[in-house]
Amino acid sequence: MGTSAIAELGQRARAASRIVALASAQQKNEGLLLAADLLEGRGEEILAANADDVAEAVGAGVTSAVVDRLRLSPARVASMAAGLRQVAALDDPVGEVVRGWVRPNGLQIRQVRVPLGVVAIIYENRPNVTSDAAGLCLKAGNAAFLRGSSAALRSNQAIASVLRAAYANASLPPDALVLVEDTSYESARQFMQLDGCIDCLIPRGGSSLIAAVKEHATVPYVIDGDGNCHVYVDASADLEMAADIVANAKTQRPSVCNAAESLVVHRSVAERFLPDVAARLDGVELRGDPATVGILGAHRVIPVTDDDYAREFLDLILSVRVVDGLDQAIEHVRRYSSGHTEAIVTADLAAARRFQREVDAAAVVVNASTRFTDGEEFGFGAEIGISTQKLHARGPMGLRELTTTKYLVEGNGQIRG
Amino acid sequence: MGTSAIAELGQRARAASRIVALASAQQKNEGLLLAADLLEGRGEEILAANADDVAEAVGAGVTSAVVDRLRLSPARVASMAAGLRQVAALDDPVGEVVRGWVRPNGLQIRQVRVPLGVVAIIYENRPNVTSDAAGLCLKAGNAAFLRGSSAALRSNQAIASVLRAAYANASLPPDALVLVEDTSYESARQFMQLDGCIDCLIPRGGSSLIAAVKEHATVPYVIDGDGNCHVYVDASADLEMAADIVANAKTQRPSVCNAAESLVVHRSVAERFLPDVAARLDGVELRGDPATVGILGAHRVIPVTDDDYAREFLDLILSVRVVDGLDQAIEHVRRYSSGHTEAIVTADLAAARRFQREVDAAAVVVNASTRFTDGEEFGFGAEIGISTQKLHARGPMGLRELTTTKYLVEGNGQIRG
Numbered sequence: 004m005g006t007s008a009i010a011e012l013g014q015r016a017r018a019a020s021r022i023v024a025l026a027s028a029q030q031k032n033e034g035l036l037l038a039a040d041l042l043e044g045r046g047e048e049i050l051a052a053n054a055d056d057v058a059e060a061v062g063a064g065v066t067s068a069v070v071d072r073l074r075l076s077p078a079r080v081a082s083m084a085a086g087l088r089q090v091a092a093l094d095d096p097v098g099e100v101v102r103g104w105v106r107p108n109g110l111q112i113r114q115v116r117v118p119l120g121v122v123a124i125i126y127e128n129r130p131n132v133t134s135d136a137a138g139l140c141l142k143a144g145n146a147a148f149l150r151g152s153s154a155a156l157r158s159n160q161a162i163a164s165v166l167r168a169a170y171a172n173a174s175l176p177p178d179a180l181v182l183v184e185d186t187s188y189e190s191a192r193q194f195m196q197l198d199g200c201i202d203c204l205i206p207r208g209g210s211s212l213i214a215a216v217k218e219h220a221t222v223p224y225v226i227d228g229d230g231n232c233h234v235y236v237d238a239s240a241d242l243e244m245a246a247d248i249v250a251n252a253k254t255q256r257p258s259v260c261n262a263a264e265s266l267v268v269h270r271s272v273a274e275r276f277l278p279d280v281a282a283r284l285d286g287v288e289l290r291g292d293p294a295t296v297g298i299l300g301a302h303r304v305i306p307v308t309d310d311d312y313a314r315e316f317l318d319l320i321l322s323v324r325v326v327d328g329l330d331q332a333i334e335h336v337r338r339y340s341s342g343h344t345e346a347i348v349t350a351d352l353a354a355a356r357r358f359q360r361e362v363d364a365a366a367v368v369v370n371a372s373t374r375f376t377d378g379e380e381f382g383f384g385a386e387i388g389i390s391t392q393k394l395h396a397r398g399p400m401g402l403r404e405l406t407t408t409k410y411l412v413e414g415n416g417q418i419r420g
Numbered sequence: 421m422g423t424s425a426i427a428e429l430g431q432r433a434r435a436a437s438r439i440v441a442l443a444s445a446q447q448k449n450e451g452l453l454l455a456a457d458l459l460e461g462r463g464e465e466i467l468a469a470n471a472d473d474v475a476e477a478v479g480a481g482v483t484s485a486v487v488d489r490l491r492l493s494p495a496r497v498a499s500m501a502a503g504l505r506q507v508a509a510l511d512d513p514v515g516e517v518v519r520g521w522v523r524p525n526g527l528q529i530r531q532v533r534v535p536l537g538v539v540a541i542i543y544e545n546r547p548n549v550t551s552d553a554a555g556l557c558l559k560a561g562n563a564a565f566l567r568g569s570s571a572a573l574r575s576n577q578a579i580a581s582v583l584r585a586a587y588a589n590a591s592l593p594p595d596a597l598v599l600v601e602d603t604s605y606e607s608a609r610q611f612m613q614l615d616g617c618i619d620c621l622i623p624r625g626g627s628s629l630i631a632a633v634k635e636h637a638t639v640p641y642v643i644d645g646d647g648n649c650h651v652y653v654d655a656s657a658d659l660e661m662a663a664d665i666v667a668n669a670k671t672q673r674p675s676v677c678n679a680a681e682s683l684v685v686h687r688s689v690a691e692r693f694l695p696d697v698a699a700r701l702d703g704v705e706l707r708g709d710p711a712t713v714g715i716l717g718a719h720r721v722i723p724v725t726d727d728d729y730a731r732e733f734l735d736l737i738l739s740v741r742v743v744d745g746l747d748q749a750i751e752h753v754r755r756y757s758s759g760h761t762e763a764i765v766t767a768d769l770a771a772a773r774r775f776q777r778e779v780d781a782a783a784v785v786v787n788a789s790t791r792f793t794d795g796e797e798f799g800f801g802a803e804i805g806i807s808t809q810k811l812h813a814r815g816p817m818g819l820r821e822l823t824t825t826k827y828l829v830e831g832n833g834q835i836r837g
Binding site: 024043104116119120158221225226244247250252255337354360361363366370371372392397407410412413416419 | 442521529634643667668754768780812825827
């Protein structure tokens with residue numbers, strides 16, 4: 004695909020963005036509900052396209068985990084439809100007056116929430132992202148400009164075709180969802196450089212995708228990065244609560260970014276706590292410092308490396324460190340944190356306050372599982388990702404984070420002296 | 421300067437950022453007030469360093485405009501000090517609870533405002549930016565990591581040395597201001613790629629600097645871009661008010677980004693309005709479309725080109741277009757706007773509302789000059805720049821825009837089911 008071809012797709016998305024930016028919540032909701040119905044109504048067509056993708060992936064010998072992420076089922080299609088209905092039920096963020104005031108010269112200033120325009124998303128397998136992302140973009144008044152993976156191309160085409168048809172039925176521009184069908188590396192690069200066309204790029208994928216965006220993107224982007232999340236068990240912690248939290252944070256869904264990857268334990272409770280929590284972590288490989296090995300034994304703990312502390316395992320593996328106190332715990336977290344979610348279990352108010360103040364992460368949690376850093380768990384209804392950077396959005400990104408603001412200034416002839 | 425040398429400077433700024441992030445407003449204000457006093461107390465030293473910079477620039481034969489931007493005077497030093505005192509008087513944005521709520525499971529969530537960390541600024545001449553930017557960064561709890569131009573190096577060194585001494589006197593880390601003294605192109609490139617060290621880069625300079633940032637930066641950045649600002653005079657406008665606004669927007673300070681560069685006039689009032697406004701714009705070169713030339717005559721108007729419409733003149737030049745109505749006016753603005761500030765002069769409520777809704781810019785103004793899009797005029801007290809992009813900050817950036825947020829989550833043992 005030449006640069007002009009992908010730029011032309013971008014121009015279609017931009018033209019559509021101007022129309023959906025002005026659409027009423029009612030009209031956008033109608034589009035979402037029609038799309039949900041049509042996803043179910045044309046489910047067979049989507050599943051047939053997906054079966055072709057899956058067959059090709061299996062033929063190419065990819066891992067079963069990859070096939071699992073790629074594969075749709077009637078239940079997954081129903082879940083995509085349910086997701087769109089859920090987004091339709093959320094409040095429209097567009098038009099919110101964020102703040103407003105009057106200047107001494109009489110100028111009235113309001114900062115109001117408006118759509119971003121064209122939101123571009125590059126994503127790997129998981130064809131449900133096509134529907135989820137398009138729905139959130141539409142509700143926030145944006146056009147979705149989507150580039151999925153080659154392995155999911157037929158599935159994505161089928162889903163996009165259904166959504167575009169539904170939009171047309173709701174008198175919305177079909178180009179409120181534009182799918183890039185050229186999944187070459189070169190097209191990804193061109194995509195990231197469509198200045199003046201893409202208002203926000205959200206890459207959803209692994210570290211090589213993030214690195215490519217940092218290297219090549221010239222359009223503004225938000226990084227949905229790794230989660231190397233810690234749970235620190237303080238001297239004063241309720242140890243039963245701490246074991247529940249660690250077990251939940253590590254094992255409830257180890258493959259996601261808000262799962263815990265590292266346990267940090269205050270030395271004064273390590274002897275009592277580590278055996279209890281190790282028993283709760285049956286099946287979890289522990290990689291610990293010498294103190295941990297000393298307490299749990301070499302049969303249960305592998306010696307930890309610096310690399311282990313820095314790693315997001317996304318697996319049933321947990322690094323463990325025993326520290327002398329809160330200072331050392333904060334220092335450890337500061338060194339290895341990816342800025343996603345960090346938790347402390349403590350009964351000590353001063354320790355809780357210091358940890359929350361001094362740890363620099365999107366979410367700092369006291370006495371709860373790291374697994375709650377999530378758009379739905381936060382009450383945003385749905386999320387487009389979790390930002391681990393500090394600009395624009397930090398933490399779970401919902402509809403609000405898919406908007407920007409503009410200032411509306413009103414006067415009666417004011418000029419500047 | 422090797423990569424490691426600039427990275428080491430960055431690490432110093434990062435270490436300092438952790439301390440200033442936790443400093444109280446009182447302590448930060450003390451640092452700012454001491455810095456203001458010391459700027460005045462050591463004014464001779466700053467002026468001597470500046471005289472060397474100016475002499476070298478004059479010797480190198482740069483334009484008088486460049487020399488003027490570079491040159492300090494006792495009044496300019498006093499104005500830098502006044503700027504720091506003004507920032508000390510502003511409310512501290514850190515710690516503000518942006519919103520907070522309780523989830524059905526009892527989790528308490530607060531989104532609170534926290535410093536960004538290390539704010540990096542690349543800027544051209546104008547040594548006062550060293551003091552202005554450092555002061556704003558400090559008040560928002562950030563370390564300022566500054567890279568000025570080679571022409572202003574001695575001036576910047578002198579100012580930085582004064583501020584660092586004042587910070588030390590206030591028991592703040594001197595590295596809350598780190599100045600990069602290597603002003604080579606290569607160091608600028610390394611600077612933009614200090615991932616994990618710079619939390620936000622704000623380039624302040626011309627289009628070649630912006631292009632370099634887009635091409636090379638891997639750290640997050642906010643673009644303070646061009647202002648190709650329009651004033652649209654609607655059919656229903658109070659034409660006297662319109663002439664006042666156009667004259668003010670064009671001539672009050674033509675060299676700045678919120679000055680008007682283009683006048684768009686409704687055909688039904690063009691015959692009456694254009695001669696009046698042209699008389700008010702004595703000394704302003706007009707570049708107009710055929711209708712404008714027809715009304716004002718070829719002696720007064722140069723035929724406009726498409727390039728003229730797209731240009732930010734920053735000079736006493738104004739492009740002029742006569743349109744058939746609001747639709748065409750919005751279409752014209754949409755095509756050429758740089759997304760900074762767009763104004764309409766109208767008495768028609770529906771026209772005002774449509775213009776504000778449909779024009780996509782940081783500020784959309786009704787019946788006032790474009791010149792008000794400015795941190796001080798908006799009431800923010802001071803500004804670090806004006807963002808023309810949509811992520812993180814849009815429009816004037818004050819202290820609030822130099823912060824991010826984090827989520828503080830508190831529970832009593834909640835785990836995810």
